[in-house]
Structures are given as C-alpha cells and as structure tokens.
Amino acid sequence: MKTKMKMFLAAAAALAAGTSMAQMTEGEVRKIDKDSGKITIKHGEIKNLDMPPMSMVFKAQPAGLLDKVQVGDKVRFKAEKVGGTYTVTAIEK
Numbered sequence: 001m002k003t004k005m006k007m008f009l010a011a012a013a014a015l016a017a018g019t020s021m022a023q024m025t026e027g028e029v030r031k032i033d034k035d036s037g038k039i040t041i042k043h044g045e046i047k048n049l050d051m052p053p054m055s056m057v058f059k060a061q062p063a064g065l066l067d068k069v070q071v072g073d074k075v076r077f078k079a080e081k082v083g084g085t086y087t088v089t090a091i092e093k
Helices: 002-022 063-068
Strands: 025-033 038-043 054-060 074-082 085-092
Touching: 038 074, 038 085, 054 063, 063 085
Parallel strands: 054 085
Antiparallel strands: 025 038, 025 074, 038 054, 074 085
C-alpha cells in the first residue's frame, strides 16, 4: 500500500509542476518602472488570461521581481489577474 501512495504522490507532484510551467509565458522586457512597481512586456499568448500576444504593462507582485530582469531581457513569466489588475507573479530570464 505504501508503494501505491508514493507513486500517487510522485504523480501529483509531477502534475503540479507541469501545470505551473504551462502557465508560464514567453516575452521580452520593454520597460521597468520600479517607482510604480510596473513592468512592460511584449509577450505571446497568455492562455490562463485568454489574452492574445501584445505589449502590455503589468503590476509586479512582489515588487522585488523587477530586480531580477533588465530592459531587453527575454523572459518567461506568470501573469494573473489580482484584484482586477493584471499582475506578474513570477519571472525568470
């Protein structure tokens, strides 16, 4: 029984990891405004927001995410609608 539980937990972890990766979108940083905590990204389709490719300003939450990137960086990011505002919640080069 323990082996089946371990297999189930491993499959659940793999599925969770795959789900979060599927929500990542590729883009390019166009502008960073640290004073207002915002970032402009030219991005591909954001499936979880049903958004077509475009350039858009996002709020960064937490604001420290802006320290990870520079204008011109190619990035992968996760965007969500938080309190009615389009928000980048994770970003990586």
